[in-house]
Amino acid sequence: MSGSTLPGTGDDDAPDRVVLHVDMDCFYASCERLKEPELRGQPVVVGMGYEEGETIGAVATASYEARAYGVDSAQPISQAVERLPPVERPDLGSADDDRGHYRPVDMEFYQSVASEVKAILHDCADTVREVSIDEAYLDVTARTSWERVDDPPRASGAAEKRTLAEGLGRHVRERIAREVGVPASVGVAPNMATAKIASDHDKPEGLTVVPPGSVAEFLAPLPVEEIHGVGPVRAGQLREMGIETADDLADADPGVLQDRFGDRGVELHDRAGGVDNREVTPTGLPKSLSRESSFSEATTDAGAMREKVRALAAAVAERARSKDALYRTIGIKAVTTPYDVNTRAESLSGPVDDPELVEETALSLLSEFEDEPVRKLGVRVSKLSFAAGEQASLDGFASATVADGGSEGETESETESESAGEDAAAESTPAESRSGQFSLGEFE
Template sequence: MAGETLPGVTRKERADARIVLHVDMDCFYASCERLREPELRGEPVVVGMGYEAGESFGAVATASYEAREYGIDSAQPISQALERLPQIENAADDEPGGHYRPVDMEFYKSVASEVKEILHDCADVVREVSIDEAYLDVTDRTAWQTVEGDDRTLAEGVGRHVKQRISREVGVPASVGVAPNMSAAKVASDHDKPNGLVVVPPGSVSEFLAPLSVTEVHGVGPVTARKMAEMGIQTAGDLAAADPSTLEERFGSRGRELYDRARGVDDRAVTPTGRPKSLSRESAFAEATEDTEEKANVVTALAADVAERARSRGAMYRTIGIKVVTPPYDVNTRAQSLSGPVDDPELVREVALDLLSEFEDAATRKVGVRVSNLSFTDADQSSLDGWEGASASATEDATTAGAMEDAPVADSPAEDIPAAEQPTEDAEDSGWAAENGQVSLGDFD
């Protein structure tokens, strides 16, 4: 029954027991460019959609915080950005300059796949909202209990663990909000950017929200904020203290929803965005290695792990692939398609090692193994012999992420209604697209 609770447990108590993380990658496209070009760290970076090097057309997809100091914002014309911050190579000796790069979505998806792999490993329920944003329900993995002799909660430790793993294993920053519901976690992750960690325990959500601008309430955009200002509502506290009937008269059912969110009430459950299209595991070496045996040993372990994960989820796979990252950060993928779905750990190992042989002498920073084209049917599981004769062509689904990573919502009558959370590139599928069995992301630069 909808809304059913255990005897003696109120709906509010059940909601307060929930532990939700909102993970938001900071200036993600710019962070990816810095991953590829470490010398860009600390420098103003502008990533443009429709932009080409040396040109002045296109729009800003994202700008690093250093670039934002010069008034550069998402969705701004590149020509306007260049007026405020010229390209570094064109700037006078006594003028600041910025580093402009075109959007490289395939590369960003590749990095996102590594981040989301960590998220899926850290939580049983993950809702991927976009290429750089996700909600995690970690209720069954931790608690709001405080650490003995410390004011910090166990839930905060999980949030810190997620941040540290992303930083250590992928090399990009993330801001994390921890709260008892989705909307509060979203506000918390935005509260201390970049690279922030904000924890809002149960019972303190409304107090946390009260002094914030009403625009911070999840779902309130510029148009609604202006209408609320006309009603004397400037802060989340003002909205929480408003007459809900008046809000409903002015904003319809959304008025009540925003009123509840300003009070810290949000009963929505974190729901996954669907079954994965692929499963993968990756491992980075302490430093680039040419040791053939070392690479083979790691790939063997990863293959066993991936095959076990597929089996535990009742998934069979039609494609087996590897990823090899070579210095400075060139991502190479290879894949072998099979004639039918299989559940065969030994085959995964054999195929992965065979594909790895192409990179036997290559200095390698990271390797990964993936199974894709998953099937979750109840059909008899099978294995294939003589896989060498299978088609070497692997055509895999890909979802195009939004062009503007963090662009503001357009100013229209419906501008501040949260966009539908569309299924995005699978956490383990991004950046692995294979065509004719062989693709390097460099091909898409």
């Protein structure tokens, strides 16, 4: 999709950067609700150790409904089940207790859903930095601007009037909800640190916009621990110095902060004042490109399925060509009822750029599912190559079907880009991000 077709598109030469931080809300719990829609509105806890005979484990994430009972991410599972006994464990608690629905971590499924979200993000921005499975930064400066809209409804966040940038942020959030079915919160700001804070400002499903000129005012009253990079320990140290709010931190002597915390102290001082000159840089070249689309309801209409796959194949092939990418594998995803994710792929003898082959292969792989009720379809090209070189001859085409992720070792987490990379840890609070999603690196 070109920038000119997106809501919120403005002049490409806007003087101030426009950065979006997209943060999925209780992502694992939201994914479980995709599999089991009856869990919507119910307290959901994802973790390990709650099963009978097990006592050691932790909460990976808890829905907002579960948090109302004192259950939260990174909490020992023993404490969680005391506060909110599992429906699955009638032997725990009393008959009168409110109960929650506990589910084990299904990382393969979560990665599959995340790949759909990432496909949207890469479609809506020229530069995407994927920080983790459930959050990313987008630089959309070339696609929108801070230009005000003359006759808007009430603006979001710190903005006095709506801007084109807000329109694009709203479009991204609503497209994720509509096409993937999981909620996200979006922060829009002229720099990364402020955008991250903004995405947490009005959860869940929030949209907070902080235009240039409003950043310092927006940040000033916030507790110091809300500044990106200030964890609980650092917040305690700052409070010992009489620094309680972002405004206090911005007004503090940067020399004193450097003496106490080194260069990190100066960095936090700048962020508290709304200064963050980091550029949104991608974590690596994408390993695969995909497009997916849902039906309004599950269908067995083979003609409708084929029509959708043709459109998806054309979109994926065009996207690969726009990135000067060749591909060695062509695949599809078919989500069948109740919510079974099936992937099939064919590998080529060498890298190609061939839209007709993408369509032909995708339709061939689809034939396996044309008699089943299908909720969603996707087309993917992978094993990408961006180096200049000749394509493999199609005379030497050799295919091998890869079923359900198969022998090539591809996983849905690879669908859009590499994992967060070398400084991902610096982008989120240890153990628990502000989205309430417990890091599986800590969890495991």
